Amino acid sequence: MMPFKPLIILAVFLLLHPMPTQADLLPANGAETAANFAEISVLEDRVRVALEIDLDDVHGFLAKPAEGENLVSSLTERTGKAFEVHADGTALLPETYQLEVRPRKPRVTAFRPSYGLPSNDERSAQVVSVVLDYPFTDRPTEIEFKPPLTSDGIPTAAIGVIFDHLGVAVTDYRYLSRSEVFYPNWNDPWYSRFENPNLTRHHKSALMSFVSVEPREVRHEVIIRLRDLEGWVDLRLGETTDLDAAAMANIEQQAIDLFLSSNPLTIDGQPIVPSAAKVEQLSVGVNGLKVLENPLNTNRDTALLGIVLSYPRDKLPNEVSLKWDLFNEETETIPVQISDPAGAVPGQVTRDVPDISWKNYILNWSDPKTQPVRVAAVRSIPVPVWSLGLVIFAIFLGAFAWRNRSGQWQGWAVGALSICLAATALRTATVEMTFPTDTLANTEAAVEITEKIVSNLATARLETQGAQMSEVLSAFVTAEAVNDIGAEIRRGLSVTLPSGAAAQIESTEGLIVESVEPKTDGGSQLLARWNASVSGGHWGHLHRRTVAYRALLEVRQYEGAWFLTGLTILEARLNRQFTSEGGNS
Template sequence: MKWPAWWCRLRETLGHVSLVLGAFLVVTSLTLTPSSADYLPLSGAEVANNVAEIRIQNDGIHIQLEIYVGDAQEFAELIPDEWFETDVTDRPDKDERLVVFAEKGLTVRREDGTALPVRISRIEPLTRIDRTTALTGQRDPMTGREFPKPPDDPRVVFAELFYDFEDNRPDVVEIAPPTNPDGTPGATIGFVTFDRGVPVANFAYLSGPARLKIDWSDPWYSRFANPNLRRHHQSGLTTYLYVEPRELRHETLIRVRDLDDWLDLGLSPGQHLSSSDQQKLKSNASELLARRNSVLIDGEPTAPASYRAELLTITTAGLQVVEDTNTINVDEAFLGVILSFPWRDLPESVSVHWDMFSDNITSVPTTAIDAAGPFLGGATPDDPNIKWRNHLLKYEDPVIAPVPVAGAGRFPLPVLSLIASAIALGGGVIALRSRGSARKVAVGMVFVSITGAVLLWDVAKVDVRNPMQHGPEPADATAAFAALLRNINTANLEGSREDRDTALASLTTSSSRSDVAAEVNRALALRVPGGGVARVTDVSELMLEELSPLENGFGFRALAAWTVRAHAGHWGHTHRRLVEHRALVEIVEEDGNWKLDGLTVIEARLPDA
């Protein structure tokens, strides 16, 4: 049997050891994009040549290792005999090789220095998982440094390794990479660590022994000794105050296990919540947080108009909402609760009196977020008030404005000048038929009327539609739809479906009001995880195709295409969306303004999707 040439070339780096593959398998890659991630790692360890995902369980430590083909010699003890093309009779057997690897390869040791035994659960050739982010390969504008990118060659040896506790769980372990004789790392390894599903540390480089203290009662408190090895989300309870147009929101992110202090849930470590348990928890926790932590808006006690909750987990890409159909481990579960306070204008001040402290929670990180940016703070039993004050000097409240019909299709009619001209015409007829003094009066009337018609030409003009034209010029049609689209985006700022429908009423004809509002709510109100509608910050690439005038009345129908950028914040992170829309629109003149008489969104997609 002949093996692929790319594996044969490894002979030069492995000396007498020649690694080869009998098959090449393609796996589905996991892509982290800016639209799905709210945390972007800066170290670049997630795209290192070799990547280790370390997971601590009750019986031992499971490591999924991706070995870059160019570094295979550093992990030669793991390679099966059957992958070799040459004679391997002199090679130590598998058990002997794994003993060497446990001592000198990717090692996991107890606090006394004893290496945990390792076995291979799975090994095969694959392509590396795509962990690139928005920063991968880009240049930092501040430092000029280029963020790392993965090797051009995506081929890896994928190994699942198990380091056995042998029924003796250690409180401390030390994880170390293969090392050279001079003590330097033998291979570049990026690693991430989870303890029973809970992230312990973000992706970082395993450049030497990393000491990890394991908290078997609660994995949230497991820690590396190196303070640089930690997860991006540190606190088990954080609270946020969002001050936005039309709505103020008080949002809280709390560990499910910490809720036990107030709800007496009776949770045990490692317990899984069923779908029905999740619904009950969300309902009870939402009601609890709606009652606690009183809110003052402009000095007045204010109760939330509505509230909602989601269960989440913290991943290497940030917060992820858990689908109701999935069970969830209470050790890694967070509850995010959103309390909504509709508010027509931006208030002058907001204050939240935080009253949920416990033995485990003695301080609460807080963030107030408005148009000027996030403002960090904290609440403690001695200073429990979270405050925001309006210091925005250039804020403009978004409002819906009528879109008047103008441009082609209408012309100004000088009403008074035309009346004077008619009088002059009548005076001329009288002058032709009269004699004597009557003719003189008629001539004088003609002279005065003509003079008045000239002087009144620019006075009291009224726009009149051209009866010969049934639709606007393309530029005017595009401008009209762009203005209506801006108004739709403003209407979508409203916090409830009812308020959005009311705001849309002024943009639609009476006959199509409910249909257009339903279509806007279905396809143009961009939902984000955690509920709510994203705020559109930019509309670009707007075009009208297949533009045609209406047969009856004045207006047009067209196939519209445009792209929106939108964002929404929840629990301290921002969801960003870039969406391309295509829709059939019908727009008519009503009471001198452009209004939507028909809207059917036929496509809403992410670019390149």
């Protein structure tokens, strides 16, 4: 039963605001910020339309009253029903499932490179929320969605919209500004589509492949559906629809076994076997791809899997080739995106041409390497040079008076004493003298040393193999501390991004050394903080973030170079940073 109080509020509002409104402009993007929004689901036996109507636009969503119908008493019954749904040419009769006045539902707001961040929100804080069901008996082959329009075909209000069919997302955020025809695929909702090609989602293909060529690793990342996996492997699931965590763990292992022996990869002319593989459950929707953390239950029909195969390398390869050998009946063409440090290039494979390759055409490539930290540390001492010079002169006069003590030595002695008094008066006139030192006595040198060490740490973080990590650390870490610092780098500097990928440090800035403390063994302990720009992604989904670090670094000088003897990451705080890059960021 619908609550009585919100209906009274709605009726009073409609009576006090009789003038309809009309949209002047429907932007090409940013539909998630539209004043009115529709979430539309095509189910087995009905279409469900959940409307959020801005208080200024309520009149535009009122269905026309029947002849002789009381306008006031029928307001709530007519709310939202100007939105029409037709199945195979027949108008479906809507039923009000829910009606209330409530706060607007928050939605993730995208950063749009063309327009920047959205302007100030001028929408009503409260909305009229109405959920309508449009039941049907037979599964239609064509469904038409018709938003409220004027007699001239102009939308009465701007409406943002998202669609799904049987739980599978059909579109990202879009605007609904005219009648749109939808063709449901009842056997496989992934292939349901709109007649209008603009009403779609980013991930259009059921199978997608991504090859990432990085300085220390080549990765092959694949998105597949559980339905596709069942076409390649006998999973023996029977009639089960909902799968628990144990069943999914078994399925994921079978997926790994399949892909370890499929789609062979060749690097620099040599066939390569993956050294590691993992599977993540994913969801695809208006926010792009999202990793599902340990779901308790999984729908067999809509399950999406992301597979990551890792091929560690010592350096950036010269050539990579992939041969795809897993196809299904519905998919003859599979999109393949190959990315390297210079950017990403889209491509595809087909049954007739299943091979795709990459060559290293990067001209100005410098392989990242750690470097010895050579910073001259000096100690400044104030020297009263005038006083020192006068004292030396006084000593000379005193010695001369002593040698001539049989004559007029008293005058020379008085002169020497006077010069000593003058030296005492000039003792504050000093000159800074610098001397090499093994300890850090000034912040300027500490900052320079810390900057170089932090840069080396970022380079070491690229390594995916333990032996290579130890080797690159040896350039600036003492031999006895390599293992401990390697473990601390993996613990404290590792950042997992929303896509599930481990982030790489691109650059650092804002480094501040808060304190420099001497140690009893002759070294120094530095308390420092800095910001790092990190990036990473899987499946064509790139994330960029800023991480604020705070750490204790213990350093000591050996043979003209500074070495790290200890490292403790005290804080790693992840801040969101908008980005326009990536497949569906």
